[in-house]
Amino acid sequence: MQDALLALQRYWTDRGCMIVQPFNTEVGAGTMNPATILRVLGPEPWHVAYVEPSVRPDDSRYGENPNRLQTHTQFQVILKPDPGNPVEVYLGSLEALGIDIRAHDVRFVEDNWAAPALGAWGLGWEVWLDGLEITQFTYFQQAGGRSVEPVSVEITYGIERILMALQNVGHFKDIAYADGITYGEVFGQSEYEMSRYYLDDADVSINQELFEAYATEARRMLDARLPVPAHDYVLKCSHTFNVLDARGAISTTERARAFGRMRALAREVSALWAERREELGYPLGVVAPPEPAVRPELPTVTGPRTVLFEIGLEELPPHEVTQQIAAVRTAVTEKLAATRLAHGAVTVDGTPRRIAVLVADVADREPDAEKTMRGPKLAAAYDADGKPTKAAQGFARGRGVPVEALERIEVGGVEHVGVTVPEPGRPAAEVLSDLFAAVVTELRADKNMRWRDGKLSFTRPIRWLTALYGETAVPVAVSSLLSGRTTRIRRTAETPVVDVPSAESYVDLLASHGITLGEADRRAAIVARAGELATAAGGVLDVDGEAAVIAEVTNLVEEPNPLVGSFDPKYLELPPQILTTVMRKHQRYLPVRDADGTLLPHFVAVANGPIDTDAVRAGNEAVLRARYEDAAFFWRADLKIAPVDMKAGLAKLTFADKLGSMADRAERIAATATDLARLVDLADAERSTVDRAGALAKFDLASSMVIELSSLAGTMAREYAKRAGETDAVATALYEMELPRGGGGDVPTTVPGALLALADRLDLLTGLSAVGEKATGSSDPFGLRRAAVGVVTILRAFPQLAPITLTAGLRAAAAHAAVDVTDEVLADLHEFLVRRYEQQLTDAGHDHHHIDAVLPLADAPAHADATLAELGKLAHDDDFVDLAQALARVRRIVPAGTPAAYDPTALVEPAEQALHRATAAVAVDLPEHPTLATFVPVAGALTTPINTFFDDVLVMAEDPNLRASRLGLLATIRDLAAPLLDWSAL
């Protein structure tokens, strides 16, 4: 291990990095060393590398867990400014570590880093070696709440993991630390003892005092304008907080207060540091911005020819590959349309490292054209003598023509003077150069970042541009980038930069180097090859079920190379959700199943490019084994704790500011679920299931497994509850209360599950809304939208829960909320829920008239659904259509607020008397709670009387009494029909 650290130190020193020492106060990560978190601020250059033993009390495992240590070793590199090729330089460091990057599968998997407590975030990747995360690679964007300029590249190696992989050992203790001495032999006792301290023995009140003392000193040092000691004390605060947290001694209020305090201090430290460096005149100098590219003379081209424009990137997040292909396609198409350049088909496709535009048959220049410009009105252009006025002269001068050249033109029937100037067509090179430059400048993604080139902003750095018109390179200059005629292939290729002979040959050129440009082609290749491999392993892939993973891996590689791996069948004893969650979520592997869907001990991983398959397979298998071993460890550890004891751990988990801990939330959910259960008819067994499951609600959030794999919440509750002897019903309810997980996901199947799931979501909605959280178009950090969709979805799935209207549900949750929930908040929430329902109906393709018609019923979505279904059936029934029209007429004429009461004796015309009678009869015949299906046959008797009434009777009689009676009659009909739907919408 020490050789590895020395090799890295040597490697980075040779690349201009300083080596500094680990910080001499406990830090949770190398990032917190002032050599990172302070030095990334400000304009000074800073290239540094260091080892950082990172202390995470929460990861204490007494040295027993093979992959988890209270102190692990990070190797941290900061490159400020970004050298322009940090990924390539980083790959060199892996070679320095003795990793054959040609044989192994190195991938860059989107991973965006944020440390809210430090006010810091950045975009980047986890770097995977044969499926093992070995490095965090981040472009630092903010620190201490301040944007950093220039941007720093932060590379953090996880040394123990790298060495476990390099040395092929399964437990950190078995790493050869030095010749003949293992990691465990050197650090085993310390791991055990410090774990004891952090988990069991640290004195809570002393550590609380320490926290207070440190925070006070940090505050004082800020006041003394000494950011260095202040930062030191912030770090001590942070460590002490972590100790308290690991000891389980942080109450909700303490957590919130402590975090707020540390965050505020950290921000002040950063600000003060930046200030002080400026006052000191930036002792290390100031980074010069990169020189802007200068576009050379444009070539003259002869066409028509194909045009290529390639935007070269560092690995995009997979979903951005898809999005950006579309965005560039739109941009290029629209921009071309705004020119006069003739062209054929526009094709845009891409990989994680490139978005490529190919435009067929592009003319070599725009045709010439003319343009007529309008001047002053003719009357104002010449004076009485017919001489050009000043206005005309000014216009002519402005257009660069002699005043004699003005002609008469007619605009909108009015005569003006005007002038026609030629618009000569621009050469293709000029058009394209400008157009592509604009495309690059305007690139934007969901999350954007800056890198070395401060003028550009995109989801990942743009590193090269290639632009060709046939064989001819077309210079495109954007900020500091200047396009060329080369493209980049696999970084580990012998010649990673290759010439593109012509635009026409580009796709084949890439293919000849193994790169499949087409996203769809890559997906197809993966599905085909992975399927073959699964078959060979005696199983099948669930291509549809794994669509999300397949989509992701398609855009993680340029040269898909699926391979099959296996794992020890003993792990099949773990719940399959655990196994597949690990495969999909952590590893992006495709599970292999037998014909009836049972997991087989195999998986398909998709590597990039030519690799040593055996080595990569072995690596991936080792990673999966480690993860399964970890999972098995959690599984066994969790099984030792009764659910009710585990639940006590929820007190340590904060839910949200002002809303208490997860324990508080679980209690609210249970209470709300019980109240909701009272609204409906339940069997005793169901009722006691609700109570018992409520008592255990969310207990698995405190399990090791769910802390590690949060997507298994609910799943683990079910598994642990079952094994703890709870009934199947309770276990199922605990599982189902987490459903649906997202749009289109499974919904609860049992009433107790549904009630708990509703209570869960209603608590979330009321609580968070009450403290001011809102979902916006672009941001919904607490998942309010998803919760609302869940409520509606569940209520639609359970017509028997109709008494739980949206209103009733919200009120039930509000009754238990931690904060006061105003009527206004409830009204807004109601509206928010209804809008979700409306959206679901729209997405499902319902007629918008029908949707509008049933929306007033949305408070009980299942009822609205039923009505909508009836509506669908009745839509083509003439009687219904007639009735609906008749009722709509009634509705339209009756002013809002008209009472549904009248004096029948005041009615004078036969038609109105007939209507009165028909109405009274219908009222008698209607069932108590009519549905559309029961209403229409009865109410159909009103169609003719209504139509006759309108034909024969003038509603707005002059006699106020008569008028009131007529309106009252109609209002009565309106109200009879109103509960069924909004007839006016039809």
Place this chain on the structure above:
Amino acid sequence: MQDALLALQRYWTDRGCMIVQPFNTEVGAGTMNPATILRVLGPEPWHVAYVEPSVRPDDSRYGENPNRLQTHTQFQVILKPDPGNPVEVYLGSLEALGIDIRAHDVRFVEDNWAAPALGAWGLGWEVWLDGLEITQFTYFQQAGGRSVEPVSVEITYGIERILMALQNVGHFKDIAYADGITYGEVFGQSEYEMSRYYLDDADVSINQELFEAYATEARRMLDARLPVPAHDYVLKCSHTFNVLDARGAISTTERARAFGRMRALAREVSALWAERREELGYPLGVVAPPEPAVRPELPTVTGPRTVLFEIGLEELPPHEVTQQIAAVRTAVTEKLAATRLAHGAVTVDGTPRRIAVLVADVADREPDAEKTMRGPKLAAAYDADGKPTKAAQGFARGRGVPVEALERIEVGGVEHVGVTVPEPGRPAAEVLSDLFAAVVTELRADKNMRWRDGKLSFTRPIRWLTALYGETAVPVAVSSLLSGRTTRIRRTAETPVVDVPSAESYVDLLASHGITLGEADRRAAIVARAGELATAAGGVLDVDGEAAVIAEVTNLVEEPNPLVGSFDPKYLELPPQILTTVMRKHQRYLPVRDADGTLLPHFVAVANGPIDTDAVRAGNEAVLRARYEDAAFFWRADLKIAPVDMKAGLAKLTFADKLGSMADRAERIAATATDLARLVDLADAERSTVDRAGALAKFDLASSMVIELSSLAGTMAREYAKRAGETDAVATALYEMELPRGGGGDVPTTVPGALLALADRLDLLTGLSAVGEKATGSSDPFGLRRAAVGVVTILRAFPQLAPITLTAGLRAAAAHAAVDVTDEVLADLHEFLVRRYEQQLTDAGHDHHHIDAVLPLADAPAHADATLAELGKLAHDDDFVDLAQALARVRRIVPAGTPAAYDPTALVEPAEQALHRATAAVAVDLPEHPTLATFVPVAGALTTPINTFFDDVLVMAEDPNLRASRLGLLATIRDLAAPLLDWSAL
């Protein structure tokens, strides 16, 4: 700088060391990292190297001092067990750092390390590179109060110093940390800000709380049997204590308590660690002790020939070279004398790396001899029948002879039986092999240590033995050492190990390799060459004045190579004592002066062996410049503080347990001096000088200069006082109160100086004795003996202070003591002082009769001196001799306790009546306070009457009244003479 750290890491890794990381809590030195202080305990092997940023709040200088940092970088190596050649391996590391150890002067200068707070100590060296201390090299002997076994070698590099030297820069900020970036640019702000925190801004009460919290946690972790977190908290305690100390916030009682607490905790941590490792079954294994050497068959030799025995060593402390030469000479001579081996002269000489014994003309075997053994008395050997008794039979059997072989022998005039057995002479090789082995085993020095060979113990490791009889190697086996026929020369020589052809050629062989074996020869060579160099530089050396330095350098080198260097004359503005103190004490340089003793800006350094003189000169000059720059910095800093303000700093300096701070002590000195002044006649000016100097007493102990260079105490007081406008008299008194510094040093010249110096020493003596401290033959850590010598010396030098008797002085000091001083303590102290006086007289060569005679006067040493001087003059005066004899007769005959009163009328004999008259006349004629000089002429009149009295009168008359009168007369004479001296001793 980082390249240096990497080079060291690589070098030590290649030699089997693990690399670990700096500790993640502030430590004052790499030693405190558990990788040293805990790992040196117990039997497990441990080879480790690491960088340790070492935090010393007290060294905070805001980054302004060129050589002093609050955080400096140590590189720490632990080799456990000692590999047997750690010095050689260490030298290799210097080469790895790019130091040409052939061109430069690398020396090993005695430096013994102890950290009482850690219960740790070891023996070793500072390693000097061209006069610059670059490394601390220690053989760890104890840690946590526990002896370590096996012994660890600890090597601590001071990285900043090494780099300042390698890079030839004068300020740490100018070290090139990495390409294009200086140390100051990287760490400057941190140095400044952390200095601010430590010196100015740290909150005292918060840090006190922290100390308390840490100590409590450490205590709790010990109780939980977790030494790792316990140690962590001990380190935090220690750092916090250092912060408080740097803030000037540690009161005396706090200091004592805190130290005691930390020491106790550290010891418990060590004990617990050792226990836990044992319980864990020593995960790293157990070091095997070295194999004992097996002596091969001894050769047969033919002589007489010269015998060589060389004991090869790592560098001895200089004074031990001299001592051990003598000790080995005695041992060899005595042991040879106990054999029958004929031999010529025994010569023993040596250098720091070898003690060599040469014995001329050693016979090749002992002559054969006989030995007669005594048996029972003849009478008991044979029975009445003449048959041997059982006793005789038993004796014969015991000696292995038949009973018939018994012969008669006479012992002390009594006849016994006996037997004579032959004692064949042993071959020389056997005699010598055993003898030399015993010499090595019995080697002992003032301070002894263990190294790899657990069975030997000496002041430094014994690394090789060479034993030759003429050309023949004589195997000597001691523990794991087996002698050979090679010796070792300069470690940097091409062949550092060379064959010794014969004992006779040994000295020349060494000489041919540049080594001067003879201590006296080396000294002579140094004096000669250094004198030449001084002359060439236009000055002279004070060979006698610098005798101590010359003696030291003589034994710091084997191949003395003096060179002259210079320093900037601007430093001559500093007080010369500063300059020479730095030269002698820190650098072992010889100052060069002009004819009238004024310092010149040159010095002579003595390098070892052939070196690149220019490079070594430049190095030494740079070191001196740095030290002078430091001194100039302190000088300027100190001058900014008024003495009275500086004195406030004494409160921070502990004097001794129970005796308060140095401030308390200064106050006591002032009070005592004032009281002493009241006992004598002083001019008003003198009296006010005593008061003023008393008020400032010891203030310079709080100055930066004296904290750095403690031997300048007093000197700096004088300089700073003068410059602060104090009178010359006060300045002188402040200087003189520190005199005499040691035996034979300068004494005060002024009465105020003498009074303060007396008060100083009397306070030390009474205080420390009262709390139980005693000087023993081998140990006098508080300098009680030196203080006592000082008191006596001063009183002898100042006859005008005669009213200050030892008794009066001690009582005056006791009156102000911090603790109760009993009469018994005072009596013991009085005796202790008198013994010092007696020792001084003996050392000065006075007749011991005279000494005994004046010792009763020692309470006033100046008076005793005067008497002694008179005695010297009178010793050959017949009248005096007669008088003395007469008075001695009187003294001898009068029983103790006889009252000096008699009834003259009772006297009957003329001789007694004559004596009565003579006595009465003398009593009248004597001056009031007679001295010997005034007494003898007057008392001479008694000689004849006394002698006549004894001739004529029987003192012991039968008449009791008469007898009483005669004794009373004689007692009167006795008492007349008694105050002058002890006549009976003459």
